[in-house]
Amino acid sequence: MSDYDRAWDEQLLQNPHLVADKRSRVQRMFSAIAPSYDLNNRLHSFGRDQYWRKKAVRIAAPRPNDTVVDVACGTGDLTLAFSRMTSGPVIGIDFTYDMLPLALKKSSRTSSSVGWINADAQCLPLSDACCDIVSIAFGIRNVQDIRSAMKEFYRVLRPNGRLIILEFSEPQQPLVRFLNRIYSYHLMPITASLIARDRSGAYQYLPRSIETFISRQQMTRLMAETGFVSVEQHPMTFGVCVCYRGIKPMDSSQQHIV
């Protein structure tokens, strides 16, 4: 049995967010699927994933010299989308080492000057108030302690900096939700697991981790409780995906961080 066998089983998938060692299971799962991660994304989102990332960049509205930190960057698609919009420093951070060489390969092809760091969202190796935008795409759901990651995002942002969270969501329209569930539970896991030759359970974890994740309302409340203001949510593609944006206030010393 290799290390990559079975990060998840039926019992753990009842609610993967409550599993005590979620962190190491998530890491093992992403190591296992890293080589075919992009292909599976493009195929199983019908090409929508790159549109969602572009829309997130537009919502972040980067200025020409903004510093951007893309947390849980994976193979770097959102990081690189930001790097095309700013001449300031852009850093991609991920705790799964196997994702980063794939990201680096892409950034060297496009000759962009992006830095890649292997670190955890809950403990960013960055100084306070060092960046203008923090983004996290399809990553926050995988973090063990969302509240502590949110505090880190707040800490490293400058006043007036923007937090951008892109994440899957359950569509609210009943028919769309029904069709989406059939696809996510019964079709996608078969083809995605075959393509990735995955035995970690990553594509069984995906729909279950979305269904059991906090609601949109809970997400916006958590952002506000952390201190972010003007919190907005932008649903996309029938609500399959949502982009959240919050701003760190100018006078952040007055904010109570929970």
Ligand SMILES: C[S@@+](CC[C@H](N)C(=O)[O-])C[C@H]1O[C@@H](n2cnc3c(N)ncnc32)[C@H](O)[C@@H]1O
């Ligand atoms: C679904 S992928 C998303 C990758 C990329 N952001 C994208 O848009 O394709 C989730 C990524 O989050 C990373 N991740 C999960 N928890 C993390 C954490 N606590 N700290 C840093 N990275 C994390 C995983 O290693 C994985 O690469």
